[in-house]
Amino acid sequence: MGSASRNVRTYDHFCFVARSLEKVGDRWSLLVVRDLLSGRRRFTDLMDRLGGITPKTLSMRLRELGDAGIVAVDRASGRREVWYSLTPSGRELAPVIEALGNWGLRHTWRRPRADEPLHPEHLLRAVVQAIDTESTDRRPVRWAFVLDGEDYVVACDGERWSYSSDFDEDAAVVTLAATHDAFARLILDGSSDGVTLTGQPPAVERLRALIGTIRDVVTVTS
Amino acid sequence: MGSASRNVRTYDHFCFVARSLEKVGDRWSLLVVRDLLSGRRRFTDLMDRLGGITPKTLSMRLRELGDAGIVAVDRASGRREVWYSLTPSGRELAPVIEALGNWGLRHTWRRPRADEPLHPEHLLRAVVQAIDTESTDRRPVRWAFVLDGEDYVVACDGERWSYSSDFDEDAAVVTLAATHDAFARLILDGSSDGVTLTGQPPAVERLRALIGTIRDVVTVTS
DNA sequence: CTGGATCCATGATGATACTG
DNA sequence: CAGTATCATCATGGATCCAG
Helix, strand or coil: CCCCCCCCCCCCCHHHHCCCCCCCCCCCHHHHHHHHCCEEEEHHHHHCCCCCCCHHHHHHHHHHHCCCCEEEECCCCCCCCCEEEEEEEHHCCCCHHHHHHHHHHHHHCCCCCCCCCCCHHHHHHHHHHHHHHHCCCCCCCEHHHHHHCCEEEEEEEECCEEEEECHHHHHEEEEEECCHHHHHHHHHEEEECCCEEEHHHHHHHHHHHHHHHHHHHHHHHC | CCCCCCCCCCCCCCCCHHHHHHHCCCCCCHHHHHHHHHCEEEEEHHHHHHCCHHHHHHHHHHHHHHHHHEEEEEEECCCCCCCCEECHHHHCCCCHHHHHHHHHHHHHHCCCCCCCCCCCCHHHHHHHHHHHCCCCCCCCEEEEEEEECCEEEEEEECCCCEEEEEHHHHCCEEEEEHHHHHHHHHHHCCCCCCCCEEECHHHHHHHHHHHHHHHHHHHHCC
């Protein structure tokens, strides 16, 4: 929402791919969008997820994305926190993120390296995306995930699988709680150590089955 | 296909969006993919389309995309030309380009500026994308476009509209020939000056109607 | 002519430290 | 918590040059 200086790094093509990249093509920009797609976040929430970004670059990107009408800032007076969220226009970048994630899943799969920071939300996104692209199961459902103490909801609306951080855990038929480490072991190795699954047995079994499906996917190219 | 040095500008997230951006997130990279999606091109063909890129940057990007398995090089001995094309993996980036183009069409529309280079292929891409997203007409068809002397084919397969530079103009029911300038006036202003349309009247009329449809789209937000 | 490589200037990004 | 300030480095752009 600012109006500050913007580095005019343009392509000057009459092309809407180029025009989009003028808005979101800078380093880190699309990753900021990625981490706002699931809900509003504070500066430090974003710092956590965007491992390796410097505060200077993050504040610059947030300002540019604000100027571009992609990010909105909620800076209420009398409150410490500043909340960043996507505008409707920003939310329409979801297909871009999905397309990049799909390509990455198909062509850059590898197990996490030891030194590679693993935010549970990123792993969850990959899991949901793998289910969405690889499974034929489309029965509507709603699951609650609690990863490192943060709440996420994975849902199927009958057509697409998605996740967000909207909190209505009561409507969920299964709750999965784990640390990011235990969750990673469940996805990558099938080990349930440290993972708490609660819910009716058939519902829990369905979740297990879907995770088993994508394990086949991710281990094939591994 | 090279094996030369590559600047390791990574994000080191366990995230496939970030992994994809490590391959194609550099400035110009996705525009190189954009301009190879319709067929193989030479270095100078790409220079023409990528207005403003320096030869140094283009050769660097082609090498990096080659190393990433996205671009293939055909450097036959005894022949002057070097042909660049997308690998199957590179072609799978089409959904990324489409998503970016769609977002750009919806959120960054404006008429070309006077100083803005306009390559006919980029305008054609926008036209086809607008037809694909805005029209309900899905009857299979094949049109030939000759823009600035270069051949393109626009086709509907019954489900999606697409274009390429595969040459089978004989199978086309309509041929449209124009300079990029005349083509731009047709799309933006509806003027047929300098545009040659040949084919059976009903087929020509269908093409005109579809171009009229997208004219409504592009002028609404203009 | 095509297909680049080289040199230099500058702007974007990263590392680190610090502050309201 | 939410950033800013300073400095170093790297990537990119602009211009020019060169080999087949």
